[in-house]
Amino acid sequence: QVQLVESGGGLVQAGGSLRLSCAASVRIFSSYTMGWFRQAPGKEREYVATINRRGTSTYYIDSVKGRFTISRDNAKNTVYLQMNSLKSEDTAVYYCAAAGSSLLFGPRDVDYWGQGTQVTVSS
Numbered sequence: 246q247v248q249l250v251e252s253g254g255g256l257v258q259a260g261g262s263l264r265l266s267c268a269a270s271v272r273i274f275s276s277y278t279m280g281w282f283r284q285a286p287g288k289e290r291e292y293v294a295t296i297n298r299r300g301t302s303t304y305y306i307d308s309v310k311g312r313f314t315i316s317r318d319n320a321k322n323t324v325y326l327q328m329n330s331l332k333s334e335d336t337a338v339y340y341c342a343a344a345g346s347s348l349l350f351g352p353r354d355v356d357y358w359g360q361g362t363q364v365t366v367s368s
Contacts, residue, residue, distance in 0.1 A: 247271045247357040249341045254362030259329055261366070265326040267341030267359055274322040275299070277356075280349040281326045282317060283337035283364075290340070294326065295349045304350070308334075333368040 271277065278289040280295040294315040295304045303315050314327040324341060342360035348354050 247277070247343050249357055250360035251339065251341050251362040253360075254339060254364045256365045256367065258367055259331060259368045261331050262327070262329045263331065263364060265328070265339055265341075265362060265364075266348040267324045267326075269322045269324070269341075269343065271322065271343075273362045275319040277343040277345060278347055278349040279315075279317055280342045280344070280355075282340045282342055282352065282355075283335075284340070284361075285334075285337040288298060288330050288337075290352055291337075292351055293339070296324065297347065313356075327338055328364070331366045332365050336364060336366050 248270040249267050251267045257263055265319045275298050281293040282290050283293050284290040296317050300317045312330045315325040338361040342355040342359045343357040345355050345356050
């Protein structure tokens with residue numbers, strides 16, 4: 246069983262930055278592909294970013310490329326999402342996700358979810 250706990254969400258003005266963290270309680274964190282998803286009110290949960298097990302490859306949806314950076318620290322069992330140049334359309338609940346496979350590009354790939362953290366960007 247893997248437990249994921251997100252932190253770092255909050256209210257920020259457009260153009261500002263936030264850094265989300267996700268701490269995993271798991272024996273071998275480096276065996277999981279990690280990712281972030283988000284869900285805005287009235288919308289489906291949306292894939293945002295993925296990082297592979299060693300942290301050497303990252304993937305993003307087009308709308309966040311150049312603004313968001315996913316990273317991980319396997320020694321601390323933690324994955325991060327640095328969000329810069331935030332826009333009002335980034336407002337959503339952000340979820341940390343873990344997958345036992347090497348693929349993590351959609352909700353069906355996820356084995357474990359965090360509880361979510363709210364990010365609100367005011368214009």
